[in-house]
Every structure is written in structure tokens, then in C-alpha cells.
Amino acid sequence: MMVMLDTDIIASSVLRPSGLAYKAFVKSLYKPFEPVVSNYILDELHRRFGEKFPNRITELEAFLYHMLRAVLILPTPEATIYDDNRLSGNDRPIFRAAINAAADYIITGHKGFLESGVGFPYIVSAQEFLKL
Numbered sequence: 001m002m003v004m005l006d007t008d009i010i011a012s013s014v015l016r017p018s019g020l021a022y023k024a025f026v027k028s029l030y031k032p033f034e035p036v037v038s039n040y041i042l043d044e045l046h047r048r049f050g051e052k053f054p055n056r057i058t059e060l061e062a063f064l065y066h067m068l069r070a071v072l073i074l075p076t077p078e079a080t081i082y083d084d085n086r087l088s089g090n091d092r093p094i095f096r097a098a099i100n101a102a103a104d105y106i107i108t109g110h111k112g113f114l115e116s117g118v119g120f121p122y123i124v125s126a127q128e129f130l131k132l
Contacts, residue, residue, distance in 0.1 A: 003028045003035050004098040005071065006108035007044045009126060010037070014049075014063045015056070024107055024126035029070055038097035040076035074101050105129065 005025060012021035028035040042064070049060045076097045095118070098106050103121045107129045108114060114123055124132075 001032050001034065001104040002101060003033045003129075004094065004101070004103045004106040004121070005035055005037050005041070006094060006106060006110060007041045007048065008109040009107050010041070010045055010063070010067070011048060011060075012109060012126075014060050015053070020126040020130065021109060024129045025067075027130060028107065035071045036074050036097075036101060036103060037071055038074045038076045038094060040093040040097065042073065 005028060009021045009025060012019055013025045016022065025035075027033065045060060045064070046057075049057050053060075074097045076093045094106065097103075098121050106121050106123045107126060108123060109125060114125055116123065
């Protein structure tokens with residue numbers, strides 16, 4: 001089962017390595033799951049850390065160095081007429097990459113994403129993913 005890791009799951013894993021997001025990240029590394037991220041998510045992580053946590057960019061880079069040995073990076077398709085209007089602008093590229101890769105789950109902590117009403121791929125919180 002392919003699992004798209006959203007930006008906030010990775011950011012939270014870096015910032016709180018004992019938290020639920022990190023535990024969900026670790027679970028995604030094991031069968032039957034196959035974790036993926038999009039190039040958009042990697043760009044967004046660098047942008048966010050540059051703005052909000054500039055003193056922790058080294059931690060982000062170290063995490064990504066190790067993470068990307070086990071996580072596949074997917075391209076982010078351009079906007080299409082099939083974009084889901086229930087998703088906010090920043091969630092759409094992540095959703096497009098997940099759809100393009102036929103991901104089964106998107107793990108996120110973003111409330112708008114979780115409450116979007118999108119049925120597939122399944123959009124779940126770290127806590128929900130840990131119950132699977």
C-alpha cells in the first residue's frame with residue numbers, strides 16, 4: 001500500500017522525534033506500506049524551515065538524507081481540470097502527486113486536508129494511520 005507523507009508529518013517528525021507523526025512515519029517504512037513524497041513536499045519543507053525554523057535546517061537536512069534512502073520521491077503533476085476544489089491551494093499539488101502515483105493513503109496533520117471529504121486516497125491523521 002502506497003502512503004504519501006504530507007509536509008507536516010515530515011516536519012513534525014523532525015521537530016518531535018518522539019511524537020505521533022514520527023511513529024506514523026516509522027510505521028510507513030514497513031510492509032505492507034511503501035512511503036512516498038513528492039518533490040513539491042520537499043520544496044515546501046525547505047521553504048517552511050527557512051521561514052519558521054532557520055536554526056533547525058541542519059536537522060531537516062540530516063533527516064531527509066536518511067529518509068530519502070527509504071522513501072520514493074514522486075513528481076508533482078501540473079494543475080488539471082480534475083483538481084479537487086474541496087482542497088486548498090497548498091494541498092492540491094500533494095493530492096495530484098498521490099493520485100498520479102495511485103497512493104492508497106495520505107498521512108497528514110492538516111485539518112483542511114483531513115476534513116476535505118475526499119474519499120480516495122484515504123486521507124488520515126498520524127493517529128488514524130497508527131491504528132491500521
